[in-house]
Amino acid sequence: MSSSASEARLAVVTGGLGGLGTEICRHLARAGRRVVALDLAARTERIETFQRELADLGDSVTFEPGDVADFDASQTAIERIEAKHGDIDILVNAAGITRDASLRKMTPQQWHELLRVNLDGVFNMCRHVVEGMSTRSFGRIVNISSVNGQTGQFGQTNYSAAKAGVHGFGMALARETARKGITVNTVSPGYCDTPMVAAVPEDIRAQIIAGIPVGRLGSPADIARAVVFLAADEAGYITGANLPVNGGYFMSF
Ligand SMILES: NC(=O)c1ccc[n+]([C@@H]2O[C@H](COP(=O)([O-])OP(=O)(O)OC[C@H]3O[C@@H](n4cnc5c(N)ncnc54)[C@H](O)[C@@H]3O)[C@@H](O)[C@H]2O)c1
DSSP states (O other): OOTTTTSOOEEEEETTTSHHHHHHHHHHHHTTOEEEEEEOTTOHHHHHHHHHHTGGGGGGEEEEEOOTTSHHHHHHHHHHHHHHHOOOOEEEEOOOOOOOBOTTTOOHHHHHHHHIIIIIHHHHHHHHHHHHHHHHTOEEEEEEOOHHHHHOOTTBHHHHHHHHHHHHHHHHHHHHHGGGTEEEEEEEEOSBSSHHHHTSOHHHHHHHHHTOTTSSOBOHHHHHHHHHHHHSGGGTTOOSOEEEESTTSSOOO
8 A cells, every 4th residue: 555545645747837737736636635736947937826826725736847858857856756745646647738730831840849748758757657656556647638639630740649649658558557556547638728728819719619519618627627536546447548528529439
């Protein structure tokens, strides 16, 4: 059993300062977890706002700088978190970027930058936490993919490839770790009311909303609730699954 089982389990949320990441941190803390938001040190202005926004949760949510795109930096960040807070029980990989361009115009830099954060980042973080989770026979890993990894999206060959890759990675890791008490699942958000989607041109955003059966963008809380569900101790029989949270935008069996 985890050394932290007697106290609140420790969750690390990458991209924790982001639109979805912040809400995931909030919901995990409200569910009684201790939470570390891991994000780029460069986002200094956002760190202060984040701390103000989550002030009501006291010291159950803290911030640690780290770059998931870098293998060694990920290891350093994880070691620092473990030294300060103890064993990591829950990992939520929510760090992500977009570098949109149609394939005919996409540069190798746009391709590689995106893959380094959105797919290498998941490998880097999982690679450094799985050993400890296996030793302690408990772990919950939730990777944030996207509906665009399931359907493809114009101008997003890089993003769609990475997000589909995240789920393939998760299914393989789920098989490798199932006997160790670790679950690995994917949450695939549809279009959510976040800065990432606010950056989409107005007319395209209106078209997107018109195509969502529920008739609205998702809220960050819609996504966070799915993450909390999969991260629960009681969710041990759900692994290698993808949980779409998209308002019916894409339905599959
Ligand atoms: N917003 C949506 O509608 C939507 C839909 C589907 C999927 N997603 C996915 O959900 C996740 C969160 O999206 P969001 O809307 O909160 O985006 P966001 O841009 O608000 O947040 C992403 C966060 O990741 C951080 N980040 C970027 N590169 C990093 C790195 N190398 N190391 C550490 N942190 C890094 C950013 O600083 C930022 O805080 C992403 O993976 C995104 O692809 C979002």
